[in-house]
Amino acid sequence: MPDPAKYRIEVTPVAQFLGDQSDPDAGRYLFAYTITIRNIGELPAQLISRHWIITDANEAVQEVRGLGVVGKQPLLKPGESFLYTSGSQLNTPVGTMRGTYQMVAEDGTHFEAEIPEFTLAMPRVLH
Numbered sequence: 001m002p003d004p005a006k007y008r009i010e011v012t013p014v015a016q017f018l019g020d021q022s023d024p025d026a027g028r029y030l031f032a033y034t035i036t037i038r039n040i041g042e043l044p045a046q047l048i049s050r051h052w053i054i055t056d057a058n059e060a061v062q063e064v065r066g067l068g069v070v071g072k073q074p075l076l077k078p079g080e081s082f083l084y085t086s087g088s089q090l091n092t093p094v095g096t097m098r099g100t101y102q103m104v105a106e107d108g109t110h111f112e113a114e115i116p117e118f119t120l121a122m123p124r125v126l127h
Contacts, residue, residue, distance in 0.1 A: 079102030
């Protein structure tokens, strides 16, 4: 088991509804999300890949896996952050996203950074 103090990544998501790109009549709801990935561990670590679990209000689950984020595999030294914005489309006005980033530390240790679940919601749908 890796030493948790050495391998710590903090992930902070913020989502917003893209009303101008959505078409509720067609069941198409677009969202942007900005993720801040911060290395709060003791060793430099590189983000290698991602695994997203996207769930809509009908409990339909979509899993997305791929290398890097927005075409990059950032290397974060202790204390450094990487910020990026991407998007997701749902068939319902509300849903959630969560997942993990697969990381590799400078010493070769592979570990996962958890992406906390966050809500995608069209304004005035959730009360």
